[in-house]
Amino acid sequence: MAPRANWKGFLRLSLVTCPIALFPATSESDKIRFNQINKNTGHRIKYAKVDAETGEEVEREDIVKGYKVDTDTYIQVSDDELDNIALESTHTIDIDEFVPREEIDNRFLIRPYYIVPDGKVGHDAYAVIRETIRSMNMMALGRIVLTNREHIIALEPLEKGLMGTLLRFPYEVRDESEYFDDIKDVKVTKEMLDLARHIVESKAADFDPKHFEDHYEAALADLIERKRSGEKIKAPAAPRESGNVINLMDALRESLKGNAKSARRPVKTQARTARKPARSKARTRKAS
Numbered sequence: 001m002a003p004r005a006n007w008k009g010f011l012r013l014s015l016v017t018c019p020i021a022l023f024p025a026t027s028e029s030d031k032i033r034f035n036q037i038n039k040n041t042g043h044r045i046k047y048a049k050v051d052a053e054t055g056e057e058v059e060r061e062d063i064v065k066g067y068k069v070d071t072d073t074y075i076q077v078s079d080d081e082l083d084n085i086a087l088e089s090t091h092t093i094d095i096d097e098f099v100p101r102e103e104i105d106n107r108f109l110i111r112p113y114y115i116v117p118d119g120k121v122g123h124d125a126y127a128v129i130r131e132t133i134r135s136m137n138m139m140a141l142g143r144i145v146l147t148n149r150e151h152i153i154a155l156e157p158l159e160k161g162l163m164g165t166l167l168r169f170p171y172e173v174r175d176e177s178e179y180f181d182d183i184k185d186v187k188v189t190k191e192m193l194d195l196a197r198h199i200v201e202s203k204a205a206d207f208d209p210k211h212f213e214d215h216y217e218a219a220l221a222d223l224i225e226r227k228r229s230g231e232k233i234k235a236p237a238a239p240r241e242s243g244n245v246i247n248l249m250d251a252l253r254e255s256l257k258g259n260a261k262s263a264r265r266p267v268k269t270q271a272r273t274a275r276k277p278a279r280s281k282a283r284t285r286k287a288s
Helices: 079-083 123-136 190-202 215-228 248-264 281-287
Strands: 007-013 016-024 065-068 074-077 092-094 097-099 109-117 139-146 149-158 161-167
Touching: 007 123, 007 139, 016 123, 109 149, 123 139, 123 149, 123 161, 139 161, 190 248
Parallel strands: 007 092
Antiparallel strands: 007 016, 016 109, 065 074, 092 139, 097 139, 109 161, 139 149, 149 161
16 A cells, blocks of 8 residues: 655746645664553553643543643634645655755654656656755755644655755754863774774675664564563563773774684575564554
8 A cells, every 4th residue: 555645836947836645765664662551450541632730531622732831821822823824845855056065964864765757747847956965065945834834854865766865953953062072082093903903994894784683673573472472572681791991902802803703604695584473453454
């Protein structure tokens, strides 16, 4: 089943406009997720929205948004009032400027989307915008409204299409000096650096996400299957902690020896896929 578009509207570069649709480029729907249940009955936990003062449950139609201005004072804002805030980016991504990709700090990157033409018309204009961005070897910056909030979106060509990445605003990125100022200035010797460089070179590879394996997800799937089969799960023994002070040079040399030995052994190139625990249709319907 094809995914639903998160957003539909128009992409505009000056007078060139085309209808587009945005689709999430990533998904976590295949991850194992847990529900909260009552351990005594096995029933799902149901959450109710209640008035903080009276303790009474509040109907959905009586719940509105509020902005806290004082300890117990809120300004109510209705959905209609939010809809009346006129933002052109609600329906149009207007390309404002072009910037070199290397100038975008990775801390500002949030989430990628695939941007495709919406419908049979507009493919020519879409191709013009895509190839213009590609020929300049830059990223196009525009604005988009998602879930009632405006975001900056950076567009770049990706094969036949466009990928748009939401960017954070400056106030959302913390100043690194608050964390790095207390790091000591340490003199790294050439011998240490050479040893560390040899370790890195022995582990050098081409980036290939097909080799990634989610070990925790695989362990979760295995745990659930074992519990379904009635196996009693025993807690593993706590790992022993070494109190020895490790000499950094010795550690680097031993690491280099270990890498040399492992390099002689064949390396698995295909990641093991975590097998999902089987779920009955009835249980799936109940969980949803």
